[in-house]
Amino acid sequence: GSVGIAVVPRDGVEFNVLSKKADMAMYKAKSDGRNTWRFYDEEIDKANIDKFNLLQQIRLALKEQQFRLYYQPKIDLLSGAITGAEALVRWPQADGSVISPLEFIPLCEESGLIVELGHWVLQEACRACQRWQQLGYSGITVAVNLSPVQFRDGMLGQSV
Numbered sequence: 837g838s839v840g841i842a843v844v845p846r847d848g849v850e851f852n853v854l855s856k857k858a859d860m861a862m863y864k865a866k867s868d869g870r871n872t873w874r875f876y877d878e879e880i881d882k883a884n885i886d887k888f889n890l891l892q893q894i895r896l897a898l899k900e901q902q903f904r905l906y907y908q909p910k911i912d913l914l915s916g917a918i919t920g921a922e923a924l925v926r927w928p929q930a931d932g933s934v935i936s937p938l939e940f941i942p943l944c945e946e947s948g949l950i951v952e953l954g955h956w957v958l959q960e961a962c963r964a965c966q967r968w969q970q971l972g973y974s975g976i977t978v979a980v981n982l983s984p985v986q987f988r989d990g991m992l993g994q995s996v
Contacts, residue, residue, distance in 0.1 A: 838865035839873040920977035923961040945985045954986045
């Protein structure tokens with residue numbers, strides 16, 4: 837297994853402080869690869885604080901419906917007709933930038949928030965597909981990316 841190490845007195849002298857820092861180092865070791873070890877350092881603490889802050893922002897973004905779906909068309913190469921689309925979740929920011937799914941999806945999976953985000957994505961993609969059909973674009977399918985976490989949750993069937 838992976839091991840995290842906190843050193844007395846550099847990292848603290850109280851058991852609960854040392855235990856917490858050793859745990860953080862262990863999780864860093866696990867994320868770096870199996871069967872390895874890491875000493876606690878301030879970078880680990882900073883990374884955990886950054887991760888916690890991003891997690892809080894994700895929770896707020898879900899509550900305030902800040903996420904958006906963008907649709908990448910699927911095109912039949914022979915006819916040139918659009919046959920469907922892939923729904924891609926994005927997180928636009930107030931300054932016009934967009935936080936990459938590579939930043940927020942792994943954290944959503946780790947925290948379990950992917951179930952809530954995935955449910956929203958499914959609902960929005962279905963609404964878009966329904967609108968397209970009402971506008972006369974029948975036969976258009978929508979592909980949605982799913983996380984293994986959503987399958988393990990057991991509620992995926994009800995979302996669909």
